[in-house]
Amino acid sequence: MDIEELMKIEKARKRIFKDESVLDVSYIPEKPLFRENELKTIYLELSPLFDGIRATNLFIYGMTGTGKTMIMKYFLERVAPNLGKSIIYSYVNCREMKTEYKVLRSILLDFNVPFPKTGLSTSDAYEKLKRTIKKPVLVVLDEVDILVKNAGDDLLYNFSRNDKITITGISNDPTFIDLLDARTLSSLKRKEIVFKPYNAIQLQEILKQRAVLAFNEGALEDEVIPLCAAFAMNYYGDARKAVELLHLSGKIAVIEGSDTVTTDHVKKAMKELERSSILDLIRLNQILTQHAEVCAVRSSQAL
Ligand SMILES: Nc1ncnc2c1ncn2[C@@H]1O[C@H](COP(=O)(O)OP(=O)(O)O)[C@@H](O)[C@H]1O
Ligand SMILES: [Mg+2]
Numbered sequence: 261m262d263i264e265e266l267m268k269i270e271k272a273r274k275r276i277f278k279d280e281s282v283l284d285v286s287y288i289p290e291k292p293l294f295r296e297n298e299l300k301t302i303y304l305e306l307s308p309l310f311d312g313i314r315a316t317n318l319f320i321y322g323m324t325g326t327g328k329t330m331i332m333k334y335f336l337e338r339v340a341p342n343l344g345k346s347i348i349y350s351y352v353n354c355r356e357m358k359t360e361y362k363v364l365r366s367i368l369l370d371f372n373v374p375f376p377k378t379g380l381s382t383s384d385a386y387e388k389l390k391r392t393i394k395k396p397v398l399v400v401l402d403e404v405d406i407l408v409k410n411a412g413d414d415l416l417y418n419f420s421r422n423d424k425i426t427i428t429g430i431s432n433d434p435t436f437i438d439l440l441d442a443r444t445l446s447s448l449k450r451k452e453i454v455f456k457p458y459n460a461i462q463l464q465e466i467l468k469q470r471a472v473l474a475f476n477e478g479a480l481e482d483e484v485i486p487l488c489a490a491f492a493m494n495y496y497g498d499a500r501k502a503v504e505l506l507h508l509s510g511k512i513a514v515i516e517g518s519d520t521v522t523t524d525h526v527k528k529a530m531k532e533l534e535r536s537s538i539l540d541l542i543r544l545n546q547i548l549t550q551h552a553e554v555c556a557v558r559s560s561q562a563l
Contacts, residue, residue, distance in 0.1 A: 273514045275476060282474040283507035288334050289469060294462050295331050301453055302335050304462055306398065309426060310345040311536055314396040316321075316327055317420065317427040317448055321434050327353030328430045337399070349398035354407035360415045363407060364389060368400060380470030386418060393424045404429040405436040413444045420448040423552030449459060463489035466499050467506055475510065480521050484509065489525045495537075 280312050281287065292299070298320075308315040320534065322327050333351075338496035340347055357363045364385035368375040375385060399419065401407065419425045428446075429436075440448070443518035458466065467485045488509070508529035513521040 264535050268517055269514060272517045276479045276510055276514055277518055278476050279474055282470055283503060285503065288337065292327065292331060292334055293465055293469060294458065295327055295455070298453055298455060299331055299335065299339070302331065303339065305451055306335070306347070306426070306428070309347045309396060309398055310340070312395055313400070314423060315426045317450040318429070319437070319450050319452045320428065320430045320455065321436065322432070322450065323457050323496050323498065324432050325492070325495070325500035326455035326457055326501060328455050331430065332400060332402070332430060347398050348395060349400060351400045351402065353402045355403045358407060360411050361385060363401070368392065390422070395442055396424050396426060398426045398428060400428045400430070402430045403432060404433040404558060405433040405439070408436065408439050416440065417447060419446040420444065447522045458499055459497060460489045460493050463492050463497060463499060463502045467502055470503060471506065475521070478520065481523060483523045484521050484526055487523055491530055497540060501533070505533055508532060
């Protein structure tokens with residue numbers, strides 16, 4: 261590729277995109293759509309922390325891409341500061357911190373307490389945490405199902421017995437609670453919220469909200485957003501897939517030097533995404549089957 265060709269592509273990029281950062285998965289919208297009730301529940305349950313009072317432990321479930329992480333970050337980073345309130349919290353992504361030690365260290369570092377990567381024990385970490393936390397704090401364990409599958413539920417048990425720690429656990433796996441020990445379950449008083457998957461219309465609205473900020477006017481053909489939404493419906497209403505597909509379609513249009521993003525670009529992007537996520541789909545189907553089985557067992561026990 262020579263420099264002239266790259267300059268052409270750069271011009272196409274400027275024609276298509278206004279602000280690509282809006283298409284990043286970690287982008288938090290000004291006003292999240294369709295999650296008012298979930299946000300209200302989170303607010304109601306966690307607002308005692310504004311006054312330094314320990315709150316209810318909260319467990320948020322829902323399939324991938326139902327907006328769990330986004331809403332939690334929206335609450336912590338937008339709602340609380342806009343109300344002039346602050347919560348002392350530590351947010352841990354358990355996909356990155358898969359062991360008890362790593363989670364504890366990450367929390368300590370969030371609270372500005374140095375702790376070595378290796379060399380000490382988890383009991384040292386608990387000890388240090390106990391000495392550090394003087395006021396009620398919130399610990400958000402995102403993708404907590406991964407931690408429990410990998411390292412068991414000791415951390416949840418120990419935190420549930422610490423009267424300064426409020427836990428919010430977020431899980432992509434709806435059967436997560438069945439992984440917990442009876443002892444943890446009984447000690448962990450909690451409220452649960454389920455994020456339902458989006459339908460095709462809701463996905464279109466979410467995409468439109470992003471597209472207005474991300475793309476220049478007239479850069480998207482009319483059928484692009486409905487097609488992206490329809491594709492994400494194959495992934496059980498996963499908004500992340502929808503946004504990813506829209507972004508990739510835009511990039512393909514840029515590379516082809518096109519003035520607009522067309523359904524052809526979307527179809528090419530779909531093929532690319534499908535290739536990389538066949539494994540995800542297999543995993544997702546396993547989760548759904550397990551969930552259906554658990555529900556069947558529960559309803560037969562209820563009879
Ligand atoms: N209700 C919504 N309004 C706007 N954007 C949303 C909404 N729900 C999800 N998204 C977007 O979809 C993507 C996936 O959401 P995320 O919170 O990461 O899902 P989860 O944590 O449930 O897997 C993010 O880019 C997020 O901003
Ligand atoms: Mg998430």
